[in-house]
Amino acid sequence: MDTVxxxxxxxxxxxxxxxxxxxxxxxxxxxxxxxxxxKDPRYLVPxxxxxxxxxxxxxxxxxxxxxMTSFRQxxxxxxxxxxxxxxxxxxxxxxxxxxxxxILKVVKQLIIHNYDVNTEDNxxxxxxxxxxxxxxRIVIFIVVILAIGAVLMSFQEIREVGVSIFASxxxxxxxxxxxxQKLIGTVLAGIQIAIAQPIKLDDVVIVEGEWGRIExxxxxxxxxxxxxKRRLIVPTPYFIEKPFQNWTKTSxxxxxxxxxxxxxxxxxxxxxxxxxxxxxxxxxxxxxxxVLQVTDSKANFVEIRALMSAKDSSTAWDLRVHVRExxxxxxxxxxxxxxxxxxxxxxxxxxxxxKTD
Numbered sequence: 132m133d134t135v136x137x138x139x140x141x142x143x144x145x146x147x148x149x150x151x152x153x154x155x156x157x158x159x160x161x162x163x164x165x166x167x168x169x170k171d172p173r174y175l176v177p178x179x180x181x182x183x184x185x186x187x188x189x190x191x192x193x194x195x196x197x198x199m200t201s202f203r204q205x206x207x208x209x210x211x212x213x214x215x216x217x218x219x220x221x222x223x224x225x226x227x228x229x230x231x232x233x234i235l236k237v238v239k240q241l242i243i244h245n246y247d248v249n250t251e252d253n254x255x256x257x258x259x260x261x262x263x264x265x266x267x268r269i270v271i272f273i274v275v276i277l278a279i280g281a282v283l284m285s286f287q288e289i290r291e292v293g294v295s296i297f298a299s300x301x302x303x304x305x306x307x308x309x310x311x312q313k314l315i316g317t318v319l320a321g322i323q324i325a326i327a328q329p330i331k332l333d334d335v336v337i338v339e340g341e342w343g344r345i346e347x348x349x350x351x352x353x354x355x356x357x358x359x360k361r362r363l364i365v366p367t368p369y370f371i372e373k374p375f376q377n378w379t380k381t382s383x384x385x386x387x388x389x390x391x392x393x394x395x396x397x398x399x400x401x402x403x404x405x406x407x408x409x410x411x412x413x414x415x416x417x418x419x420x421x422v423l424q425v426t427d428s429k430a431n432f433v434e435i436r437a438l439m440s441a442k443d444s445s446t447a448w449d450l451r452v453h454v455r456e457x458x459x460x461x462x463x464x465x466x467x468x469x470x471x472x473x474x475x476x477x478x479x480x481x482x483x484x485x486k487t488d
Contacts, residue, residue: 154192183233190226194219220285228278232271239263257331261348264332265325268350320367321350329370330377335444337376338365378444386420387447389437389455393462397433397469399425402458406437409457415450417442432471 198219243259324330330353334345338355341363347354353370355363369375378385403423410416420440427434437454441447462469 187226187230194223224278224281231274257333261331262325317351320371335378383443385444385447387439387451389451391435392432393469394471405461409454415446
């Protein structure tokens with residue numbers, strides 16, 4: 132055993148041993164603290180954090196050890212300093228990128244843990260989910276791009292080529308900029324949606340004449356789940372540049388309308404009483420709005436609008452079809468003469484026989 136280490140300076144072994152011991156102490160103390168706090172609901176550290184950050188921290192330590200002179204001396208490769216430093220740099224960049232992404236996911240989990248999008252009043256929760264889902268993608272995209280750039284710039288040859296290209300490619304840069312204008316605009320639109328939030332996850336929207344809910348928001352496109360289970364894929368700039376309907380922008384409650392076209396003989400008071408009775412006998416109504424008005428009159432019919440409220444758009448749809456069916460059945464059974472029909476006035480003179488007959 133002594134012959135193995137007899138050519139290695141004692142200082143190198145001491146430095147390496149101290150570094151390894153310090154890392155183990157820090158690693159196990161951190162592991163103990165995170166695991167203990169993760170199991171205690173009084174603390175903000177979520178359980179399972181160490182699984183996301185343990186290996187990248189280990190790789191950071193390895194990258195530091197690989198750069199140490201004592202490590203090269205231990206391997207008997209003192210003359211390979213360039214390759215060891217290069218490997219250390221690449222490993223450090225990779226581990227740091229992995230660690231940042233892991234911490235980002237932990238922070239996201241920590242924040243959105245207190246918000247439940249499955250509750251009825253989930254407006255704030257949907258805002259938080261939307262912001263963090265988009266911002267997470269943005270940060271990961273930027274971190275990965277910076278990591279790739281740092282890796283490439285760590286090679287002197289690539290750095291020199293890159294500087295010469297940038298110095299002589301002004302016109303090419305302008306051309307590339309124009310070519311990437313749409314891509315850049317799309318990414319910026321995704322960032323703007325995350326900040327301004329014209330739409331949020333689970334929002335009810337009318338897009339291109341289709342009714343649906345926002346199912347997914349990315350940097351470049353938005354997925355709208357149509358009521359019949361189809362998926363409408365819309366570029367993110369659409370929600371910045373074009374008008375659309377958002378039924379749950381500030382709240383989920385909504386007004387529903389039912390239009391009836393009846394004869395002039397329809398009894399309005401009886402119809403109002405029936406509407407109230409229908410609404411009071413269903414759980415679909417939120418007991419806020421109950422109005423029946425004559426909104427228009429034509430030569431052959433009267434337009435009647437029943438206005439009612441519900442807690443959300445899906446419930447409002449079910450309430451509307453329920454009320455429409457019940458009101459029509461009420462008129463059919465009790466006031467059939469109120470159903471729209473065409474009148475024909477026949478003069479008695481027209482019925483009298485002519486002299487020629």
